[in-house]
Amino acid sequence: MEKYQKYGINPLLISIATDQVLINVSPRPTVAMLPGKYSKIVYKHIKAVNSEFPENIFRLTCEACGRSGDYDLGTLVIPTDNLEHHNEIEKIQALGYFRCKHCNAAGKWELSARVKAILVAKVAAAVLSNAIETGMSQGVVFGKALINKEFSPRWGNEAEDYFLEKLAQNPNNAYLWNRLGNTYCRGKRPELAVCAHEQAVIKDMEQIESHFSLGKILIECGELEKASEHLRQAVAFSYKYKQLPAYDLREIVVEALEILLSIYNQSDNQIDMLPRPSEWENNHFVKNQIAATAIHDFEVDFNCRETLYPLAEVYLGERRNELPPEARSIQTQVRKKAWPVVSKVNKQKPPKKNKKRKKR
Numbered sequence: 167m168e169k170y171q172k173y174g175i176n177p178l179l180i181s182i183a184t185d186q187v188l189i190n191v192s193p194r195p196t197v198a199m200l201p202g203k204y205s206k207i208v209y210k211h212i213k214a215v216n217s218e219f220p221e222n223i224f225r226l227t228c229e230a231c232g233r234s235g236d237y238d239l240g241t242l243v244i245p246t247d248n249l250e251h252h253n254e255i256e257k258i259q260a261l262g263y264f265r266c267k268h269c270n271a272a273g274k275w276e277l278s279a280r281v282k283a284i285l286v287a288k289v290a291a292a293v294l295s296n297a298i299e300t301g302m303s304q305g306v307v308f309g310k311a312l313i314n315k316e317f318s319p320r321w322g323n324e325a326e327d328y329f330l331e332k333l334a335q336n337p338n339n340a341y342l343w344n345r346l347g348n349t350y351c352r353g354k355r356p357e358l359a360v361c362a363h364e365q366a367v368i369k370d371m372e373q374i375e376s377h378f379s380l381g382k383i384l385i386e387c388g389e390l391e392k393a394s395e396h397l398r399q400a401v402a403f404s405y406k407y408k409q410l411p412a413y414d415l416r417e418i419v420v421e422a423l424e425i426l427l428s429i430y431n432q433s434d435n436q437i438d439m440l441p442r443p444s445e446w447e448n449n450h451f452v453k454n455q456i457a458a459t460a461i462h463d464f465e466v467d468f469n470c471r472e473t474l475y476p477l478a479e480v481y482l483g484e485r486r487n488e489l490p491p492e493a494r495s496i497q498t499q500v501r502k503k504a505w506p507v508v509s510k511v512n513k514q515k516p517p518k519k520n521k522k523r524k525k526r
């Protein structure tokens with residue numbers, strides 16, 4: 167097996183991402199064949215990046231070639247209804263993305279009686295430990311994984327197929343590339359995730375969810391400079407991003423700022439925390455933002471996430487108006503102290519004489 171070929175890669179991914187006819191792509195591609203600059207870096211740190219996901223290694227038989235191998239199924243999603251029926255095992259969803267080690271096929275897998283028995287035992291253990299209430303236990307989640315509320319993939323590669331099919335028709339759709347990137351990320355294939363997210367930001371440099379995901383993966387690989395570049399862009403373009411509700415958008419910006427602050431500290435203040443003017447495409451907005459930042463005089467506390475909310479809301483621009491008033495942090499700041507000029511004018515406006523007259 168060649169270097170960079172330990173885990174299978176779908177030739178169709180490379181065909182769509184590089185705009186090549188499928189027949190010209192190797193049937194067993196390596197990481198080195200993926201377009202973009204991050205896949206090889208991330209591949210070297212794959213264990214560190216995946217540490218947040220559970221490991222569920224099972225022996226499966228590929229129906230295409232009839233050979234068996236051990237595969238990491240990743241997070242297992244188990245339906246909550248009819249748990250006592252053993253045939254429900256067929257309905258377990260595996261979010262891990264893997265392909266046959268022998269023939270690179272993906273999709274048709276045979277579960278031996280022994281594997282089924284282990285899965286049943288795993289489900290029973292999760293039930294006993296009250297995983298249904300707590301949501302997760304022993305690498306098992308109860309519920310149903312759905313894509314776009316319509317498709318429930320059994321294996322990670324079915325989720326990949328869903329997006330690749332759409333991308334084949336619409337290869338410039340940055341949002342689809344972003345969703346494919348998330349699928350690979352959950353599938354414990356961060357080297358494929360960064361490939362898809364890089365495509366997303368090439369197609370649309372304002373795809374902030376992909377910038378954010380690239381930043382989060384790259385920081386796990388110790389790539390502070392590159393991570394901060396993407397996180398700053400996630401912050402800079404957030405005010406234009408329409409794919410998320412304002413509340414979720416703010417959470418992303420806050421988390422990006424939190425990581426940026428830690429990079430700034432780790433780099434001895436060498437790596438910028440806030441977007442540079444060159445990273446904005448709209449200069450008018452930059453001036454407004456700089457003015458707004460100056461007015462608010464933020465006190466950012468490294469240990470307190472809450473202190474980043476007002477700053478995040480400045481970057482949200484007009485989208486912060488979509489937050490319910492009680493959830494906005496900037497407004498409370500404004501009332502308290504941000505615009506002393508306004509309160510002065512209000513106090514001074516009624517001349518003293520008038521006041522006296524009114525009283526009498």
Ligand SMILES: [Zn+2]
Binds near residue numbers: 231269
């Ligand atoms: Zn096979």
